Amino acid sequence: MSRVALEKVEKSFGGLRAVAGVTFELGDGELVGLIGPNGSGKTTLLSLVSGHESPDGGRVLLDGHEIQGLSPTRIARAGLMRMFQLTKVFRRMSALDNLLTTGRALGLSRPAAAARAKSILEELGLAPVAELDAGHLSGGQQKLLEFGCCFMVPPRIALLDEPFAAVHPTLKETMAGYIRKRHAEGHTFLVVSHDMPVVAELCIRAVCMNAGSVIADGPTRAVLSDPKVIEAYLGGEGEA
Amino acid sequence: MRRPGALRALTPWLPLAFLALVAPLPLVVTDPYWLGILILSMYFALISSGWNLLAGYTGQFSLAPATFAMLGAYATGLLCEYAKTPPWIGMIAAVATSAIIGVILALVVMRLSGAYLALTTLSFAEIARLVIANSYNFTRGDLGLGVPGIFESRVTWYYVVLGALAAVVVGLMLLLRSPMGLYLQAIRDDEVAAASRGVDVVYWKTVSFTLSSAIAGLAGGLYAHFSQLISPELGLLTQTGLVICMVVIGGIGTLLGPLVGAFLVYVLSELLREVGGVQLIVFALVVIVIARFFREGLAGLARRAGLGKLA
Numbered sequence: 001m002s003r004v005a006l007e008k009v010e011k012s013f014g015g016l017r018a019v020a021g022v023t024f025e026l027g028d029g030e031l032v033g034l035i036g037p038n039g040s041g042k043t044t045l046l047s048l049v050s051g052h053e054s055p056d057g058g059r060v061l062l063d064g065h066e067i068q069g070l071s072p073t074r075i076a077r078a079g080l081m082r083m084f085q086l087t088k089v090f091r092r093m094s095a096l097d098n099l100l101t102t103g104r105a106l107g108l109s110r111p112a113a114a115a116r117a118k119s120i121l122e123e124l125g126l127a128p129v130a131e132l133d134a135g136h137l138s139g140g141q142q143k144l145l146e147f148g149c150c151f152m153v154p155p156r157i158a159l160l161d162e163p164f165a166a167v168h169p170t171l172k173e174t175m176a177g178y179i180r181k182r183h184a185e186g187h188t189f190l191v192v193s194h195d196m197p198v199v200a201e202l203c204i205r206a207v208c209m210n211a212g213s214v215i216a217d218g219p220t221r222a223v224l225s226d227p228k229v230i231e232a233y234l235g236g237e238g239e240a
Numbered sequence: 241m242r243r244p245g246a247l248r249a250l251t252p253w254l255p256l257a258f259l260a261l262v263a264p265l266p267l268v269v270t271d272p273y274w275l276g277i278l279i280l281s282m283y284f285a286l287i288s289s290g291w292n293l294l295a296g297y298t299g300q301f302s303l304a305p306a307t308f309a310m311l312g313a314y315a316t317g318l319l320c321e322y323a324k325t326p327p328w329i330g331m332i333a334a335v336a337t338s339a340i341i342g343v344i345l346a347l348v349v350m351r352l353s354g355a356y357l358a359l360t361t362l363s364f365a366e367i368a369r370l371v372i373a374n375s376y377n378f379t380r381g382d383l384g385l386g387v388p389g390i391f392e393s394r395v396t397w398y399y400v401v402l403g404a405l406a407a408v409v410v411g412l413m414l415l416l417r418s419p420m421g422l423y424l425q426a427i428r429d430d431e432v433a434a435a436s437r438g439v440d441v442v443y444w445k446t447v448s449f450t451l452s453s454a455i456a457g458l459a460g461g462l463y464a465h466f467s468q469l470i471s472p473e474l475g476l477l478t479q480t481g482l483v484i485c486m487v488v489i490g491g492i493g494t495l496l497g498p499l500v501g502a503f504l505v506y507v508l509s510e511l512l513r514e515v516g517g518v519q520l521i522v523f524a525l526v527v528i529v530i531a532r533f534f535r536e537g538l539a540g541l542a543r544r545a546g547l548g549k550l551a
Contacts, residue, residue, distance in 0.1 A: 073436075084436075092493070104419040104423075
């Protein structure tokens with residue numbers, strides 16, 4: 001059964017049709033890359049799933065239940081976590097408190113949240129900065145921290161919007177390794193990225209959007225070599 | 241940023257240490273007038289602590305803290321006047337009335353933020369004040385309403401209000417160490433991120449607004465029985481401005497800040513009273529300097545000196 005399903009989902013902003021009747025499924029334990037040029041509707045699609053936007057038409061299902069119109073809080077509590085393109089951390093709270101807040105809000109007991117936070121901080125190499133305010137961390141560390149918050153209550157679904165953008169290669173590898181590890185444990189991922197080598201190496205399946213529609217969906221290598229995908233990225237036939 | 245140091249272990253206790261420091265003041269300050277000033281400083285410290293919970297820890301900028309104190313004062317004043325209830329029932333009614341009106345207002349305004357929230361609460365504040373001022377037959381309007389006193393001795397009053405302030409500070413300390421404290425601070429830092437991580441933003445904002453209103457109601461109830469005369473002037477915007485000055489100068493988002501700010505600003509305000517309205521100019525300038533150069537106020541300066549986060 002699919003964990004997340006979109007059925008003919010529509011979303012417009014004024015005259016702009018950001019998502020144009022997208023139908024798409026994310027299966028249990030899948031690790032899917034969502035690619036496409038800027039303005040193709042990837043982030044809007046994530047927002048429609050995470051509850052930050054309501055669709056104008058169509059249905060969004062999480063584990064078979066309709067979730068369109070539900071608040072992001074309820075969707076998060078139902079097991080779907082989101083990482084944003086522009087990093088969102090609680091800047092005046094310590095890195096540890098960022099994780100603890102997420103854990104407690106998602107129903108963990110104090111000892112369980114503390115143990116989980118400690119483990120995530122160590123695995124992501126953030127233990128030395130655990131007591132620092134998140135606003136004082138480097139951009140890459142803030143990304144890692146937000147990333148870590150998605151895993152306070154496993155196994156879950158994570159929507160990651162540009163997790164590797166503007167991140168040092170070492171941190172990028174830390175993140176990719178963590179995704180692989182959680183994926184092996186049964187975690188489900190939808191990863192938006194422009195970093196094609198990482199998408200090719202990490203994701204088994206890829207979905208490409210252009211102008212609000214899905215133009216390719218299948219094994220990552222096949223999607224990346226699809227002429228329609230190449231044209232969408234480069235804006236001309238056979239230029240790749 | 242958290243800094244290492246042995247002094248950090250002491251930081252959670254700084255607000256209580258400050259209250260312990262001011263506790264013996266009646267031994268030194270024997271003039272009833274100045275004892276009254278210190279009691280009123282604690283009245284403002286109560287309102288400031290409540291407003292700081294909302295603005296400093298939850299990031300919601302209400303312009304109605306003095307209004308909720310006024311509502312608390314009138315709740316007990318009117319009950320004593322018309323129902324002849326004992327003052328302690330009036331005090332409970334003061335807290336309950338402000339909390340109930342607070343929760344009703346919160347249900348309306350807590351989906352707003354920033355300038356919209358400020359303007360909505362400002363409108364509410366002015367409406368509430370004008371209703372009380374114009375309900376002359378019921379409230380006696382600007383002539384003021386007489387309220388029965390409780391204690392004769394100002395020293396007794398001093399310790400009663402200090403006890404209430406200590407109870408509120410301890411309550412806030414416990415609250416901020418609970419998951420609720422984490423949720424409120426998360427909402428302050430980023431509402432979208434908080435909601436995405438399972439925090440029920442509107443619910444916790446409503447709880448914070450209600451608690452803040454209840455604390456102001458407690459302050460207003462105490463003030464009513466202490467001063468024995470209340471008027472709609474309690475809810476003037478200048479009173480709210482004074483509360484904001486106290487919190488900003490003392491240190492917004494710290495427990496110590498509103499306490500230090502309230503004593504400092506109110507006592508200085510009295511010292512400057514002889515030179516007319518200049519005190520407001522002085523406080524406005526201090527707020528500008530602090531907002532520009534020391535955004536965490538006096539408590540922030542202590543924090544930079546190594547005294548940590550909960551100062």
